[in-house]
Amino acid sequence: KTYHSDSANMWIDIQRALRRVKLQFTGVGPTCFQLQVPSFRPPATTKTVLRQLKSHMRDMHYHAWCDLKDQGRTVGAHEGLGSRFLSRGGGLLDCEYRFAIAARMNLIATRAVLKRTHGNSNSSCRHCGRTETETLPHVLQHCPHNEASIRARHDLSLRRIAAAIAKANPSCRLLVEQPLPEFTDALLKPDIILVDDANKTAAICDLAVSFDDGNIQGSGLTGFQTRAAEKIDKYGRLSRFLGSKGYDVSSCALIFGSLGSVLPDNQAVLTSTFNLSRGTATKLQTQLSSHHIRLCRQIWRRHSSSRSVFQGRPGGPARAA
Structure with a gap:
């Protein structure tokens, strides 16, 4: 001053x-x-x-x-419950807190970032060879080297959500990653099916942990909203089947960001469709936000420190002996 x-x-x-x-x-x-x-x-x-x-x-x-072309990509998704950890901690360690902030600003030292900031010549993924650019979305969502960790992140979140839904609906039939027995197509297995046979109501819900993207796309929807619409359309046949049986069907999706973001529509899905109290739904989403940040830091550390699964010439997998 x-x-x-x-x-x-x-x-x-x-x-x-x-x-x-x-x-x-x-x-x-x-x-x-x-x-x-x-x-x-x-x-x-x-x-x-x-x-x-x-x-x-x-x-x-x-x-x-x-307005930042690169670092501003995820800004639109960071609001509400997904950013509560900034002021309340969210049970995160200091290293996890710093990772979340750096990742949201695209400052994690992936090879794509190092090429942009330090002029490194190689931006290809250290595990996929030259076929993929090593960006943060690739590492946290798509890299085959991290496939088991990415799947475990989804499954752990699904178990927490299913436990809360089962507690709030003790008299209903809950199917988690299982096909509906009376439906002929056993390949359609939504993450959550909640059936109330007494009141003839059913809810079909799919969970997605996507990379945080709040930008408005050509359809007028954000990346999260587009992902939710895709999930709902995927199980349209199952929804129509239950409707033909006289059930009042609600099709919905729960979308979370791998960097802690939460789709605002999740609150209505949890409270109106699955009968969770507002406090329980808020607490669950806040915990999942911190949970995803923690797991994504573990994915990044494993990706950046472990030895590549592809050995041999740079630029491709090793040849079979």
Whole structure:
């Protein structure tokens, strides 16, 4: 802070500070002026000026982050329960907390990032050879070297969700990763099927842990919303079959981000469709957010420190003897 003994220099500093945050005073009459913050209709007063300035600066930094082509990709997904760990810890260790922040800003030292920042010539995945670029989405979602860990992350989350649903619906029939016995296509196995034979209602739900993507796509939906729509369409035949049997069917999806994001629609699915209380649903999603961050850090550490499963010439798997 700079302190001045005269008001003229103090007002110069105030004007400079306002220019930095893209604000300015406007005149009201010949002798008065006021501060108008764009996102607020009434002008700032002595009681509201601090709140309006904080909100304006938060929005300004948010939009600046969104405008970053590379580091701003995941910003739209980080809201609500998915970012609660930032202020409450979420039971994360310091190293896990730092990983989550760095990963959300795409600062994890994958080969793609090192090529962009340090000019490294090789950006291919250290385990897949030259067939894939080593980006963070590839490491956390698609790399065959991490397939077992990626699957375990999904299964552990599914078990927690299924346990909460079973507790909230003790009189209903719950199928977890099982085909519906009376349905002919045994290949259609949603993650969760909840059937209430007494009230003739059924819920079909699939879980996805996707890479955080809140960008609006050509369809007008975010990456999470598009993923949810795909999950619902996948089990359309099963939904129509139950409907033909007289059941009132609800098809839904639970979408979480591998970096801790939570689709806001999850809350309605858990409370309205699966009858969880609001407190239980909020606690479950907050725990899963931290759980995914913790597991993704483990996936990254294993990926970056373990020996490649592909041996032999660089650029491809080893030849069979």
